[in-house]
Amino acid sequence: MTNADTYRVRMTGISKRYGTMQSLDNVSLTLKPGEVLGLVGDNGAGKSTLSKVLSGAVIPDLGTIEIDGKPVSFTSPADARAAHVEMVYQDLSLCDTVDVAGNLFLGREPKWKLAGIPILDKKTMHERARHMLEGLGIVIPDTHLKVENLSGGQRQSIAIGRAASFNPSVLIMDEPTAALAVAEVEAVLELIRTVSARGVSVILITHRLQDLFLVCDRIQVMYEGQNVAERCIAETNIEEVVNLIVGRKFSARSAGQSIERGASI
Template sequence: MTEKTTDRVRMTGISKRYGPILSLSDVSLRIAPGEVLGLVGDNGAGKSTLSKVLSGAVVPDAGTIEIDEETVRFETPADARAAHVEMVYQDLSLCDTIDVAGNLFLGREPVRRVAGVSLLDKRRMHDDAKAMLERLGIVIADTRQKVENLSGGQRQSIAIGRAASFDPKVLIMDEPTAALAVAEVEAVLELIRTVSARGVSVILITHRLQDLFLVCDRIQVMYEGRSVAERKISETSIEEVVDLIVGRKFTARSAARGDRQEGVSA
């Protein structure tokens, strides 16, 4: 008898309105431990808003969120972080003038006491940073390098490494391979594989559809604020995903009409 796998995250009936704009309409999402879910859709489809709801940056108007079968409510990103949900934004939020180790430990730097005074323990911070990067397979020659001198791929790896160091259960990545060279893309994708292999649930938001087929187990397609399709990656193709994203093979339900979609499960 196969043991049932409990979802790490279950979002149900999530809705969000900004004035007259319905950004999310009754959206559900689920992801299992160690699963990589590709969340895709055209600009304005609602995928970023949904991810911000899960990361605590946006409070929904309706719906529920469960983490490991426990209902939670996030009012701030700090609430989400306390539930071990981390998000790496496209702008990375790194401090260019600080070195690699400083960025990895920003806001939680190790200290030592000397004559009753708390001082930054730089040796420990750099030693811990090296160990952290090695565990994730991130190659950075010197943790004393300033982030502004790193390549785009290295900067992305540092942002992911910082999020992974918080021991997340869920890691959301917003366009992690955008504007990277081919070799750097593969390094980031390998980092996603490493993180998910440790049991972290990864939600990947990307317009690079080819990346979905290299790291994802499943995809979820959004269209005009609704979840319109889910596919196992082994049972779909780039062509079908494109059709679902642009809406050519179905009539998308609008908030005003509520028309029935044909051939696509909501």
């Protein structure tokens, strides 16, 4: 067994109820330094709620969280960020009318003072932005471009780059490859590989199951607010993962193949 001290994240007995709905029921999650964990499940399985607990956006009713072996208690995303936990949400939270550099440094722009008045140091900001993007292998031709003029993959890369620039120990990504073209998907997956190679622990939430087998070390499957399975990625396949997600033997409809009795698609 792996010693508990080697875990970057240990969540134990996490529960959360909204009125009569039990969103999370005694859920646990572990994550090692530099590990990429695929967190999967059908809509309503609880994976987004669990990730929001770890990112400080949701306060659990029960359960404990440890980061690098130390107990933590998050009441806001700022608390999680102070513990070096970052989350990239599906909506990206980018400012479309602000340029690339401005989005990367939003809220922490470099400044200099003139007669005691802080002035935005645009030159330094763009220089740092270029170095930041190059270090992550992100190809953006000009940091002066407004985000609204970028492709979906470039926007996703900017959101991930911004989170990575906070030097996180844990990076949570919610559907980072949704609605992207094939080439853009590969660029985002390569960015995940780059970040994890630096020792950052990554949680990847996705419905694109093929992506799991390209970047993940392990997967955790959730069903109706509970853990149902964990698998090393080398010891499973897409068919098994689908079966675990839907909670029953899945039989796909295809030409010449009948659906198992009692099953529905």
